[in-house]
Amino acid sequence: MHDMTAKKSTVAPVGQHPNFQKHHKHFPTSAWLRRRAPHNVPLFAFEYGDTGAGNDIGIAHNWSAFDAIKITPRYGVMPTLPPVDVKLFGRNYSAPIGVAPMGGPSLVWPGADLLMAKAAQRARVPYTLSVAGGATIEQAAEAAPDVFWLQLYRFWHDDHKIGLDLVRRAEAVEAKVLALTLDVPVRTTRSRETYAGLAHEFRPNLRMIREMMVRPRWMLALLRHGYPRFATIADYAPAGAWTNEIIAFARARMGGAFSWEEVKRYRDAWKGPMAVKGVLHPEDAAKAVSLGIEGIWVSNHGGRQIEALMPSIDALPAIVEAVGKKATIVLDSGIRSGQDVMRALALGADAAFAGKSFLWAVAALGDDGPDYLIDLYIDELRASLGQIGARTIAEAREASIRHPGAVEFQDKPRASRAPRKQ
Ligand SMILES: Cc1cc2nc3c(=O)[nH]c(=O)nc-3n(C[C@H](O)[C@H](O)[C@H](O)COP(=O)(O)O)c2cc1C
Structure with a gap:
């Protein structure tokens, strides 16, 4: 939904991070951050953050789907670098760019969760903590009080005791948005993560040391x-539990995709705006909206689940068509530049989030990484909009776009599914 309920702007104007120019000389695009990253962090850490499912074909498809989208510029207007501030779920942010939730980023760079949270707060863009992240809800909310979103997986154990307690904690720290991830119904294999020795537990072996x-x-x-x-x-784990014990504890209590009944239950438990993440089909988007969900997060988990999943950018137009007037549409999976953000906005997303590229940034630049990447994406987004002659994000949506991968979803409606036994 492009224009949510008006609320007075609380977004402070932000400037670039003081080291932006210095870093830009060495890392002119995010690809340069990715090139540097494996030279700064142990190989297993890079592999964990950078891998896709199977042989990474899903990542390649996400990237080529973006690359295939072409926009025809229009001229004759006063050239400008347009403003990019945006309202999402009724709140103002300085740009339609956010940090996607990631489990285990502190493996890639120790302390990464809070570095990303603080950078997002400085820039006033959304930061999403994963429930499998390396900071607590309270720490993340303190680091990013104005921009803190929380993502949850399905903690089904004991009638969702942990899941609903997480909702309570999110409410206590005034998280701005709660996102339920739907797209991990089963665990799958990422070959680089497996080969690096991380798929089953985290126990440093000689090679890792x-x-x-x-x-x-x-x-x-x-x-x-x-x-x-x-x-x-x-x-929630026994006091003093070691990382592997926490992993085992969590795996015994979580997993599977939320059923629609469960989505509704969390919807009723959470007072603020809620999104469902991992949606790729317009009928799922419509179903979620019918349950009172305000946000549809179009994503294929960055190609980390299986390679055959539809690139989210190709599913986006049909989802915008189905629910774009009723819901806020967030997109991730494959964002590597402000140009990609522009493509997503032009096709109707309200915001585009990135995952892996924030890990490349923090691995390449340490503390400055997330700040730098946010500024780079904002800079690139404004230049891209200016280049196609769009003076606003709304004007980019009127551009002439060639999108060869866009899906039309002419499949037959699915028969209703049997309710799931717990
Ligand atoms: C290391 C890593 C861990 C992730 N963990 C989670 C998670 O805990 N919850 C979740 O909803 N998505 C998770 N994701 C998916 C991201 O939220 C996001 O959908 C994806 O990274 C976007 O694609 P991109 O990496 O191409 O930008 C993870 C992604 C990465 C790279």
Whole structure:
């Protein structure tokens, strides 16, 4: 929904991070951050953050789907770098760009969760903490009080006791949006993560220790921030539980995709705006909206589930058509530039979020990484809009766009499914 209920702007004008120019010389696009990243962090850490499902074909398809979208510029208007501030779920943000939820980013760079949260707060763009992240809900909310969103997986155990307690905690710290992830119905394999020794548990072996020893900046960050933990979940595990024990604890209590009945239950438990993440079909989007969900997060999990999933950008137009007037549409999976953000906005998304590229940024630049990437994407977005002659985001939506991958969804409606047994 492009124009949500008016609320007085609380968004402070932000400027670029003081080190922006310095970093820009070395990292003119996000691809340069990715090139540098494996030289700064142990190989297993890079592989964890960068891998896709199977042989990474899903990631390649996400990227090529964006690359295939072409926009015809119009001229004759006063050239400008347009404003990009935006209202999402009734709140003002400085740009339609956000940090997607990621589990275990502190493995890629110790302390990464809070670095991303603080950068998002400085820039006034949304930051989403994953329930499998390395900071607690309370720490993340303190670091990003104006822009903090929370993502939940399905903690079904004991009649959703942990899941609903997380909702209560999110409410206590005034999280701005709650997102339920639907697109991990089963666990799948990421080959680079598996080969790096991380698929089953986190137990450093000799090879991993060698990889750590030759990455002094990463080791320093480890000393500063401590061993990666699943901090939010740790609060429910037995006191003093070690990382692998927390993983085992969580796996015994969570998993599967939320049923629509469960979505409705969380909807009723949470007072603020709610999104469902991982939607790729317009009928699922419409179903969620019919349950009172205000946000549809179009995503294929960044190609990390299976390679055959539709690129989210190709599913976007049909979802916008189905629910764009009734819901806020967030998109992720494949964003590598402000140009990609413009493509998503031009096709009707209200905001575009990024996952992996924030990990490349923090691995390449440490503390400055997330700040730099947000500024870079905003800069690129404004230049891209200016280049096609759009003076506003709304004008970009009127542009002439060639989108060869756009899906029309002419499949027959599915027979209703049997209710799931718990
Ligand atoms: C290391 C990593 C961990 C992730 N963990 C989660 C998670 O805990 N919850 C979730 O909803 N999505 C998770 N995602 C998916 C992201 O939220 C997002 O959908 C995806 O990264 C976007 O695609 P991109 O990486 O191409 O930008 C994860 C992604 C990465 C890279």
